[in-house]
Amino acid sequence: MHQLSHRTPESWVGLVEENLDDFLRDHASNERKVCTSALQLLTQHPEREELVRELIVVAQEEMDHFRRVHALLDERGQQLGLDEPDPYMTRLRQAIRKPDVETYLRDRLLLFGIIELRGFERFRLLGDHLADERLRAFYDELARSEAGHYALYLKLARLYFPRDEVENRFQQLIALESEVLAGLPLRPSLH
Numbered sequence: 001m002h003q004l005s006h007r008t009p010e011s012w013v014g015l016v017e018e019n020l021d022d023f024l025r026d027h028a029s030n031e032r033k034v035c036t037s038a039l040q041l042l043t044q045h046p047e048r049e050e051l052v053r054e055l056i057v058v059a060q061e062e063m064d065h066f067r068r069v070h071a072l073l074d075e076r077g078q079q080l081g082l083d084e085p086d087p088y089m090t091r092l093r094q095a096i097r098k099p100d101v102e103t104y105l106r107d108r109l110l111l112f113g114i115i116e117l118r119g120f121e122r123f124r125l126l127g128d129h130l131a132d133e134r135l136r137a138f139y140d141e142l143a144r145s146e147a148g149h150y151a152l153y154l155k156l157a158r159l160y161f162p163r164d165e166v167e168n169r170f171q172q173l174i175a176l177e178s179e180v181l182a183g184l185p186l187r188p189s190l191h
């Protein structure tokens with residue numbers, strides 16, 4: 001597993017606990033967005049059978065995460081929120097190169113993998129440190145699932161693109177992700 005150079009401080013968990021409803025709303029919105037991204041990617045590449053097969057499963061799993069986070073909000077008497085501007089995603093999406101369909105696909109596979117890796121890192125922290133036992137177990141399970149998605153996006157990138165090209169671009173994008181996150185205030189949100 002690749003390492004993220006900017007690590008989330010443990011104090012972030014306290015911020016989440018103090019603003020749990022806001023965090024859950026943001027988390028739900030992120031799960032919905034990654035589900036949509038997986039569906040968009042497979043819709044645009046029907047010729048890539050392995051990608052279609054795998055991303056149908058990813059979309060289903062993200063949709064299930066969305067359903068379960070929504071159920072937690074529901075239980076707490078809370079509703080979903082409207083999508084807020086997300087500086088993290090905006091900056092990362094700006095880094096995606098689109099000179100041709102291939103490069104666009106490569107960059108999205110790598111970036112989606114890195115976003116999953118960050119999800120894994122943050123859910124791992126919640127799964128280790130939240131005071132609420134049930135939430136701890138929930139985030140522990142989600143961390144494993146996002147780690148699997150990270151591995152899958154990377155596997156697809158390596159399946160369709162030369163290994164050196166994938167590694168070089170991955171290193172650029174993973175460095176950028178840490179730089180972007182380190183430049184943002186620590187918030188009770190996924191990013």
Ligand SMILES: [Fe+2]
Pocket residue numbers: 031034061062065146
């Ligand atoms: Fe997810």
Ligand SMILES: [Fe+2]
Pocket residue numbers: 034062116119145146149
């Ligand atoms: Fe995921």
